[in-house]
Amino acid sequence: MASNRKRLCVLGSTGSIGETTLAVVRDYADRFQVVGLSAHAAADALAVQAREFGVEHVCLTGNGNGGELEALRPLRGEAGLVELIDRCEPDMVVVATVGAAGLPPTLRAIERRIPIALANKEVLVTAGDLVMRRARRLDVPILPIDSEHNAIFQCLGGVSDARRLPLRRIILTASGGPFRGRSRAELSGVTREEALNHPTWNMGRKITIDSATLMNKGFEVIEVHHLFGVETARIEVIIHPQSVIHSLIEYHDGSMLAQMGVTNMYLPIANVLAYPERLENARFAPLDLAAVATLTFEAPDLHAFPCLRYAYEAVEAGQTYPTVLNAANEIAVRRFLEGEIAYLGIPALIDAALQAHRPQPADELEAIAEADRWARAYCESRAPMEPTAERMP
Numbered sequence: 001m002a003s004n005r006k007r008l009c010v011l012g013s014t015g016s017i018g019e020t021t022l023a024v025v026r027d028y029a030d031r032f033q034v035v036g037l038s039a040h041a042a043a044d045a046l047a048v049q050a051r052e053f054g055v056e057h058v059c060l061t062g063n064g065n066g067g068e069l070e071a072l073r074p075l076r077g078e079a080g081l082v083e084l085i086d087r088c089e090p091d092m093v094v095v096a097t098v099g100a101a102g103l104p105p106t107l108r109a110i111e112r113r114i115p116i117a118l119a120n121k122e123v124l125v126t127a128g129d130l131v132m133r134r135a136r137r138l139d140v141p142i143l144p145i146d147s148e149h150n151a152i153f154q155c156l157g158g159v160s161d162a163r164r165l166p167l168r169r170i171i172l173t174a175s176g177g178p179f180r181g182r183s184r185a186e187l188s189g190v191t192r193e194e195a196l197n198h199p200t201w202n203m204g205r206k207i208t209i210d211s212a213t214l215m216n217k218g219f220e221v222i223e224v225h226h227l228f229g230v231e232t233a234r235i236e237v238i239i240h241p242q243s244v245i246h247s248l249i250e251y252h253d254g255s256m257l258a259q260m261g262v263t264n265m266y267l268p269i270a271n272v273l274a275y276p277e278r279l280e281n282a283r284f285a286p287l288d289l290a291a292v293a294t295l296t297f298e299a300p301d302l303h304a305f306p307c308l309r310y311a312y313e314a315v316e317a318g319q320t321y322p323t324v325l326n327a328a329n330e331i332a333v334r335r336f337l338e339g340e341i342a343y344l345g346i347p348a349l350i351d352a353a354l355q356a357h358r359p360q361p362a363d364e365l366e367a368i369a370e371a372d373r374w375a376r377a378y379c380e381s382r383a384p385m386e387p388t389a390e391r392m393p
């Protein structure tokens with residue numbers, strides 16, 4: 001039977017964004033159809049999803065037994081993600097993987113001129129110049145799922161290239177994470193459990209730590225720079241603990257536009273999946289502004305949260321520095337989660353990697369992959385450092 005439903009390939013479908021994407025599909029089954037799914041290690045959960053949505057094409061990127069998934073003869077490994085796109089012929093690829101694994105399938109989708117709903121930050125952080133150059137050349141839309149970028153996309157009226165607009169600033173809001181208001185000294189002894197306890201957003205572990213260090217916001221600055229073609233000098237970050245305003249833009253005439261809504265990723269995901277249409281929201285009560293009552297804002301503390309500063313420095317230095325920023329952070333966060341380094345060891349390790357790096361032009365995948373490998377090896381092999389060794393602003 002012919003169907004007008006939008007065919008979705010969801011990469012990283014068992015993660016937080018992937019599951020929410022499938023919740024949108026479940027709610028609007030007349031509009032969306034899932035034709036491909038991938039997970040890293042959650043083979044059983046992937047099998048359950050494949051059965052529920054009647055999906056034939058699946059990929060398991062991690063090692064390990066596929067369990068009942070084996071009946072579907074899953075594609076394997078990160079290379080399998082590229083093959084998955086070729087096999088399932090989607091109308092849109094939702095890239096909700098974690099880490100650098102999202103890059104090859106994103107490039108494949110661009111090559112095949114398939115619109116992309118992008119949630120994986122590392123794709124633009126690590127290879128933004130390359131990805132956007134190819135996407136713009138082939139006119140492939142990259143629609144942002146991340147709440148801040150989706151907010152900016154909405155404020156811009158669906159324009160994804162802001163280079164010709166009379167924009168003065170783009171202002172990214174940040175909740176400030178669990179350690180907002182703490183001084184650097186007060187951060188020295190914080191535990192993994194404290195860092196994993198995010199006040200407003202419920203997310204995966206890596207991004208929750210990235211939110212605590214503000215590296216997540218640093219990555220978002222880099223993403224804004226690439227997605228909308230705006231230089232970092234015009235991208236600002238403001239701490240807004242209520243997370244009601246998801247980001248703002250300001251035109252040259254002083255007018256500011258903000259996008260607001262409840263803090264649930266369902267909304268930006270539904271916005272992107274349905275774009276340019278808007279779905280009728282049947283799931284959430286309208287945001288009650290009288291109940292919110294107060295919106296507050298404060299400048300970020302770059303001394304207590306140097307990761308945000310490193311992100312600006314890395315993207316301004318260009319070349320392979322953002323790749324190193326991303327890879328070093330990934331290893332530092334893993335080492336923190338496994339108890340190998342202290343919380344302040346995360347920025348210390350990233351800074352050490354950025355200082356030691358010998359940059360290369362980042363216009364080919366090979367140079368990016370090499371910088372990524374170098375940074376991972378460097379950060380894996382380094383003994384935990386005294387955070388006091390770190391540069392001061």
Ligand code: MG
Nearest residue numbers: 146147148220
């Ligand atoms: Mg965000």
